[in-house]
Amino acid sequence: MAVVQRALRLTSLLVVLAVLALGGLGRLYLDLKRVQDTSAASAEAAQAARAYAADMLSYDHRTIEADLARARSHATGPLAEHYANLAGTFIPQVRRQQKVQQATVAAVAVEEASPERVKVLVFLNTTTSRTEGPAEVVQNRARLVMVVTDGRWLVSGLSTLIGNTPIR
Structure with missing residues (x-):
């Protein structure tokens, strides 16, 4: 009888350990999946930010x-609403100054990421010309907050970072 009880306890202990091990493996799998999803999101969002940043920060008074x-x-x-509202004030100013701003992306870096939202730092070289004065070339930095909308990475926030450095 004692041998049976000991065998039953040992079997129970092994079952509990097996369940705990499976639970731990399940947790590790879910963590790994989240890390892989975040890594993929980072790469996709950074690529989208690289493609969009120049479009979002470049303009020509003629177009x-x-x-x-x-x-x-x-x-x-x-x-998106902000860009729609720019027409009233920004367009007349750009046309009056005959301003052209051309931004080119020098580099991007992911600052913070989750599978659904990624903050991307974008380093830009920006050339601005207007009717008065020489063209100005500066290095800028911007933060784009990228989110997935309808299966596509879009910019939900854009902020330029202070400290533009003129290129000589």
Whole structure:
């Protein structure tokens, strides 16, 4: 009888250990899946940010409406509304100054990521020309908050970071 009880206890202990091990493996699998999903999201969002940043920060007084529409097509939520509202004040100012701004992406880096939302730092070289004065070339930094909307990465937030450095 004692041998049977000991065997039963040992079997129970082994079952509990097996269940705990399976639970731990399940948890590790889910963590690994989240890390893989975050890594994939980071790469996809960074690629989208690289493609969109120049469109969103470049414009020409001759094509300003189309430029803003193109920028808006990469945006979602309040940022898309912001681009729609720029027409009233920004377009007349750009036309008056005959301003042309051309941004080119030098590099991107992921600052923070989850599978659904990624903050991307974008380093840009921006050339701005207007009717008065020489063209100005500066290095800029911007943060794009990328979110998945209808299966596509879009920009939900865009902020330029202070400290533009003129290129000599």
